[in-house]
Amino acid sequence: MNKNRQSTVSHRFVHTRREDNAGEWYALDNAAIIMPAVTDDISTRLFRFEAELDAPIDPEILKKALALTVNRMPYFNVRLRRGFFWYYFEPCKTMPSIYPDLEFPCQGWNINRHGTRMFRILWKRNRISGEFSHALTDGTGGIGFFKSLLANYLILKGVDPGARLGEGEWKDIAVSSGEMSGLAISEEFEDAYQRYFPNGLPFPDLRPHAFHLSKSCLPKGQYRIISGKLLTSEVIAEAHRRNISLTELMSAVYLDALQHIWYATNPPPREPYVSVEIPINLRQLFPSRTFRNFSLFVLISEDMRLGMRDFDELVLRTHYQMKLEYDRMSISRHLCRNAGSARNLAVRLVPLRIKDFFARVFFSKFGESMLSGFISNLGQLKMPPGFVPHILSFGFIPAPSMVTMTNASMLSWGNELIINFGSLAQSRELEQLFFRRLRSIGLHVSVSCRSDNGISED
């Protein structure tokens, strides 16, 4: 009987879709619940995917493709509403519009404004972009939606995918095929944090406050993107030569850039630690088909009081820190803390206004204050063989943050590794040190900044 009760409780937390007389609505997942409180006009928590196609975008076809995608994945077509205890998502009654692309991405879209959708699709010339709020989904969920949108667009343009979509290797591409049904579909919007909630584990240790870049900001509404392109094969060969992964190599380069900035800062910073957050896709450790948030992070830190570290030493230390932190048991401790707090009756009964206040305090004390920046690697993107010749490149832009100021995200498409730095800071020192280090270890890098000359891809 106790087991039954526990299973009912778990079911209640895992399944986000609910229904009442007015129709369906969705609860926010465990990572999303804090997002609305810490979202504002600048730190929009929007991240972006872009795809450059081989032909100019047809907006009418894009609209149809978007409608098809949203019909298949209705849990994306939602807006944020305030409840008395929690936020919730209310389905939008209309189809989402498409917008002309802007000079500065991920800006001017605040999900807290009444009626604002949790994502937007933009287009300009050959490029389609999708910006998604972290309150709705994470990188893996967002790219799933974006790839489905691209697939629908190219199919409507008469391109044959050359593979069966929605199955096997292409199961993350959800093209429209009738009504939603079955368990597999409900899994797509489950709260997987709650599904894998491990009760009774010790909480992870608190990390010290980390050093942050200087607070000289760009004017409001500006978000600078500096893109670097490398050859994936060349970077992987360099990583393998050092017996580490590509993500570890890039994180070490990031950490190296941060340690140089730390030592160059005068007067010396109060926080002695530089820390890089590496988001990890939990679906690799805990199988789930969810398109909602299901990621956590590993934090790689160095104590600057011990002195400046040699780059090779930093690479090794990053590798070993990653090995220590990135395992199912260690990650479960984070899951236990995060998912457990949302199950706590005392927390649940606190009115939303008060929760919002404490969410901001906790996020500022124990969230972004622990990291100097993050570098997110989405990995190698794949599209069905029929689509590949029509997609020239992909891009992944990190969400802006007023605390860390500059962050990076990367993905690989074909043999191209694209690293995008998104920054709200005037200084370009971090980007400069990062790419110079890549050059110094013999990697070929091509760099551009779209806001220097309008949108550079034009």
Add this chain to the structure above:
Amino acid sequence: MSYCPECGVEIGNAKRCPLCGTLNPKACEKENAVVYSVNDQKNPEEETLPQEKPTILWEILSVTLAIAMLVLGAIDLFESRRFSWSLYAITSILFLWVELTAFFMLRKRPILRILLSVLVPPLLFVIIGYISGNQRWALGLAVPIIMLVESLGGLVYLIFEKSKKKGLNLIAYITIVAAMFCIGLEVLIDLFAIGMVVLRWSPVCAIALLSIAIFFLYLHFRVFKNADLHRLFHF
């Protein structure tokens, strides 16, 4: 292909290097390089303390309380050559220590923990009454009020445990118990002070609290089952 002479990265047709601002040598003639410098200064700072474990915390608190008792006793003894006022403080500290021990050290023995937590507060007032030489207020007022609080606390716990569907009904139950406490408190005070019960302020409190409780029960059992407000009040 254009390369930035400072950063060594390819910069395409951009007028300046996006990283350091150096003019593209193929496009322009002037250079405007920003040279990066490294400052080796270090700032040794205090280590942050590691999180204390319950046992260590209990030990520290015990030593602190023991020192406080010794100091209070010594001062009292020094001033009045006997234990007078310090007995109240020492007894209170002693009972605080028992409560802390129950909280920190008896996590794995819940029955003993609950027993200690429940028995210690009334016992404290009995002893203080004994020290003061007047047990009347302790037995007639303090102990009954503490027992009332403890019984109502236990009742709330049982209701929480027994409730199949936890929601706004829990807030309603707490409000009802608070109303019961108000009435009980006035009854106990009246019995102690005038030997009979004349309810004056507690019914007003109880009516206000009960109306709130009824509203929450209505929301929980009637509105949430059938109406669109479910989404608004989900928790």
